[in-house]
Amino acid sequence: MDEKYLKNYLNEHFVYETNALCYAKARLVEINESEGRKQDEINMALESFLFHSRNLIEFFYYDRDAKNYSRAFHFIGRGKWLEERPQKTKLIEEVKDRANKEIVHLTYDRILGTPPEKKWDWPDAFSDLLKVIKTFLDLLPEEYCGNGINNLKEMLTS
Numbered sequence: 668m669d670e671k672y673l674k675n676y677l678n679e680h681f682v683y684e685t686n687a688l689c690y691a692k693a694r695l696v697e698i699n700e701s702e703g704r705k706q707d708e709i710n711m712a713l714e715s716f717l718f719h720s721r722n723l724i725e726f727f728y729y730d731r732d733a734k735n736y737s738r739a740f741h742f743i744g745r746g747k748w749l750e751e752r753p754q755k756t757k758l759i760e761e762v763k764d765r766a767n768k769e770i771v772h773l774t775y776d777r778i779l780g781t782p783p784e785k786k787w788d789w790p791d792a793f794s795d796l797l798k799v800i801k802t803f804l805d806l807l808p809e810e811y812c813g814n815g816i817n818n819l820k821e822m823l824t825s
Contacts, residue, residue, distance in 0.1 A: 678815030
């Protein structure tokens with residue numbers, strides 16, 4: 668793929684995934700701070716948060732090329748990205764695994780009832796992912812930075 672296509676792709680689709688993650692996190696904060704929280708609203712915001720988290724985790728941490736799948740190293744270079752990206756935290760791994768089992772696919776691994784282990788640590792997961800997002804943006808060559816990426820950088824530093 669040529670550089671212009673990759674720039675446009677990144678400025679639209681990567682920016683969308685990151686913005687959606689940030690919006691879902693903000694919505695979770697609002698819901699959790701409000702009185703009369705409704706479980707359906709929490710579920711919708713949490714599912715959105717986990718879905719976009721999972722997409723970004725694949726983008727950042729899947730090291731194999733797969734046909735038509737976008738990877739962070741396509742924009743930075745495999746060696747540099749693998750060397751400089753933040754280590755995948757236990758929480759990032761848990762979000763990926765649990766989202767696959769409990770959100771994306773209808774599996775028998777879904778947790779029944781409301782035991783403590785069913786709770787999602789989305790605030791810390793967001794913090795871990797934000798470090799990876801910022802590292803990617805810091806390493807991203809200027810030729811891939813368009814309005815979407817520049818706006819995202821500004822949003823994440825304010």
